[in-house]
Amino acid sequence: MTAGNHDAVKAGLRDHLRRLWRYGLVLSASRDTADDLVQATCVRALERAHQFQPGTHLDRWLMAILHSIWLNEVRAARYRRGQGLVDAESALVFDGAGAIETNISAAQVLARVQALPEAQRETVFLVYVEGFSYREASAVLDVPIGTVMSRLAAARAKLAALGADAENRPEES
Amino acid sequence: MERLPPPGSDEELTAYLDDELEADARTALDRRLAEDPALQARLAALDAGRPPAEPFDLLIEAAPGDRLEAMLAAAEAPAKPARGVLLRAIAAALALVVLGGVIGFLLARSVTPVEIAGTPNWREAVADYVALYTPETFALAPADPEAYAPRLKAVGDGLGLALSPQAVALSGLDLKGALLFKYEGKPLGQVAYLSTEYGPVAFCIIRNGREDAPPAFEERQGLNVVFWNTGGLGYLVIGAVPRERLENFAETLSGRIS
Numbered sequence: 244m245t246a247g248n249h250d251a252v253k254a255g256l257r258d259h260l261r262r263l264w265r266y267g268l269v270l271s272a273s274r275d276t277a278d279d280l281v282q283a284t285c286v287r288a289l290e291r292a293h294q295f296q297p298g299t300h301l302d303r304w305l306m307a308i309l310h311s312i313w314l315n316e317v318r319a320a321r322y323r324r325g326q327g328l329v330d331a332e333s334a335l336v337f338d339g340a341g342a343i344e345t346n347i348s349a350a351q352v353l354a355r356v357q358a359l360p361e362a363q364r365e366t367v368f369l370v371y372v373e374g375f376s377y378r379e380a381s382a383v384l385d386v387p388i389g390t391v392m393s394r395l396a397a398a399r400a401k402l403a404a405l406g407a408d409a410e411n412r413p414e415e416s
Numbered sequence: 417m418e419r420l421p422p423p424g425s426d427e428e429l430t431a432y433l434d435d436e437l438e439a440d441a442r443t444a445l446d447r448r449l450a451e452d453p454a455l456q457a458r459l460a461a462l463d464a465g466r467p468p469a470e471p472f473d474l475l476i477e478a479a480p481g482d483r484l485e486a487m488l489a490a491a492e493a494p495a496k497p498a499r500g501v502l503l504r505a506i507a508a509a510l511a512l513v514v515l516g517g518v519i520g521f522l523l524a525r526s527v528t529p530v531e532i533a534g535t536p537n538w539r540e541a542v543a544d545y546v547a548l549y550t551p552e553t554f555a556l557a558p559a560d561p562e563a564y565a566p567r568l569k570a571v572g573d574g575l576g577l578a579l580s581p582q583a584v585a586l587s588g589l590d591l592k593g594a595l596l597f598k599y600e601g602k603p604l605g606q607v608a609y610l611s612t613e614y615g616p617v618a619f620c621i622i623r624n625g626r627e628d629a630p631p632a633f634e635e636r637q638g639l640n641v642v643f644w645n646t647g648g649l650g651y652l653v654i655g656a657v658p659r660e661r662l663e664n665f666a667e668t669l670s671g672r673i674s
Contacts, residue, residue, distance in 0.1 A: 261484065263484075281484055367467060371467055396427040403461045407461070
């Protein structure tokens with residue numbers, strides 16, 4: 244059974260590598276850190292393959308591992324060395340991603356989401372991009388469902404206000 | 417729902433929009449919405465605040481697929497044998513350091529690269545074994561810094577750098593050894609020190625070919641680490657040393673060696 248689990252986790256990792264990387268990028272706002280997070284997640288998931296419960300969503304399990312590595316190891320270290328998320332606003336609109344640069348409205352969405360406080364950003368990402376239920380997001384993030392709800396409400400309020408401003412601006416000028 | 421959001425709150429409206437309200441609460445809110453235009457307006461505003469998912473597809477496309485596949489392949493190495501290799505490397509490193517104390521610079525021209533594997537990150541690999549050092553590890557190492565000159569030269573040759581006791585000297589730290597390892601086929605040099613105040617400290621260099629990066633701070637295995645990259649070489653200093661002091665060490669070393 245352990246061997247079966249290991250193979251299932253390995254195959255699942257291969258299917259979800261890019262999604263895990265995207266989650267790492269949204270969390271860290273850094274391509275290098277996203278690389279490191281995926282790498283650490285691969286190692287950790289294979290080490291713990293025996294803990295994976297067959298029949299449950301592997302992608303949720305992998306995301307929870309990546310999130311915990313981010314929160315407990317990588318992010319903590321970044322904050323300690325004062326790096327924080329200073330590059331957050333620009334990070335998702337990076338060089339070399341031509342598709343993003345040429346797609347202004349997509350870039351705007353990414354930039355606005357990226358500018359949200361981290362807790363709101365990761366919750367918005369899991370629920371509205373990954374399509375997780377509140378319960379699934381609360382499990383990945385290890386917070387109560389009520390917290391998921393209030394983060395989403397605050398994020399929606401902020402993004403709605405930004406959108407309204409942008410729409411009104413041309414009329415005002 | 418574990419906790420019901422306050423009626424009329426943004427939380428309740430958001431849960432409504434996300435279809436996460438239970439049937440009773442949903443019906444009650446529908447009733448209130450029907451007779452409250454302000455609540456309807458707020459609902460519409462929050463509805464507009466949901467970001468579309470499509471732009472995030474671009475980030476999937478931007479993912480470095482080949483590199484991620486390679487990472488997964490590397491991570492698939494069975495954990496236990498890899499650990500064994502690491503432990504053997506540690507044992508070899510410790511043996512060399514202790515032996516170094518006995519026969520001093522005689523060993524210098526036969527510095528043996530030791531393969532380290534099984535960890536995803538060279539800094540983690542270094543932290544793994546530096547965490548095992550104790551002051552006793554270096555009990556037999558020579559006190560005279562000049563005793564390490566040939567060994568440092570050999571390590572430097574392996575990395576393509578000029579290393580000498582003067583170049584690696586750090587105030588308040590006694591030089592205790594220099595070793596050449598291999599990490600994933602790349603040469604990795606380590607200079608060991610002992611501080612009466614902080615215990616063992618190590619300065620490590622790897623030819624990793626990465627881009628230049630300014631010094632950054634992190635913690636691994638309960639030790640503080642300052643690391644940077646210059647000219648295709650990765651550097652780090654590690655030890656149970658206060659961050660500011662460690663950053664001073666890094667500044668001193670990066671000023672002298674590159």
